[in-house]
Amino acid sequence: MKIIASDISLQAISFAQENAAFAGVDHMIEFQTCDFAETEIPEKPRGVIMFNPEYGERLGENDELEITYKRMGDFMKQKCAGYRGYIFTGNLELAKKVGLKASRRIEFWNGTIDCRLLKYELFEGSREPRVK
Numbered sequence: 001m002k003i004i005a006s007d008i009s010l011q012a013i014s015f016a017q018e019n020a021a022f023a024g025v026d027h028m029i030e031f032q033t034c035d036f037a038e039t040e041i042p043e044k045p046r047g048v049i050m051f052n053p054e055y056g057e058r059l060g061e062n063d064e065l066e067i068t069y070k071r072m073g074d075f076m077k078q079k080c081a082g083y084r085g086y087i088f089t090g091n092l093e094l095a096k097k098v099g100l101k102a103s104r105r106i107e108f109w110n111g112t113i114d115c116r117l118l119k120y121e122l123f124e125g126s127r128e129p130r131v132k
Contacts, residue, residue, distance in 0.1 A: 002047075006032040006039040037075050046082040049122075055091035055113075066097045073098035076122050085120035092116060 005020075007013050013033045020026040032039055036051070051072050056062050069087075076085045077100065089095050090113040095102075104119040 001028075002042060003029045004032060004039060004041075005029050006034055006036060008033070008035050037071060037079075041079050041083075047084075049076060049080050049083050049085045051085075051087045053087065053089060053094075055089045055094060055115075062091075062094065065091070065094050069094045069097035070099060073100050076100065076120060080122050081124040083122045085122050087118045087120070088115060089118065090115040 005013070005016055007016070010033050013031050016029075017026060017031055020029050041049070053068055053072065054065060056065055072087060076083070076098075085100075087095065087098065088108070090110055095116065095118055098118075098120075100120045100122075102118040103121050106117040106119070108115045108117055
């Protein structure tokens with residue numbers, strides 16, 4: 001199993017490395033400092049891709065975040081076919097910008113923020129059955 005953790009923020013990656021070391025799992029994780037769209041996605045075996053983006057509570061403006069959420073959907077469609085995708089968000093309006101239909105919505109609370117873990121089945125090719 002290969003775990004890849006990426007973030008554009010060097011500080012966020014540093015904190016994640018420290019937390020992983022404290023938990024004793026740092027040797028199991030490959031850390032990358034980059035935009036998510038530059039994250040190296042293994043061809044095989046297919047796995048899970050998980051996003052935990054900002055949701056406008058503390059950082060970022062909604063206009064900028066709308067672009068980010070659309071980019072996440074595009075990235076999953078173009079680079080993650082065959083994977084299962086997840087987005088954890090506390091902003092359901094922004095989640096609509098992903099452009100994919102969630103196959104499952106799981107409710108969570110992040111402090112006082114009503115959040116959802118949205119699951120996406122990322123099919124290779126078309127999901128529609130072929131008509132003969």
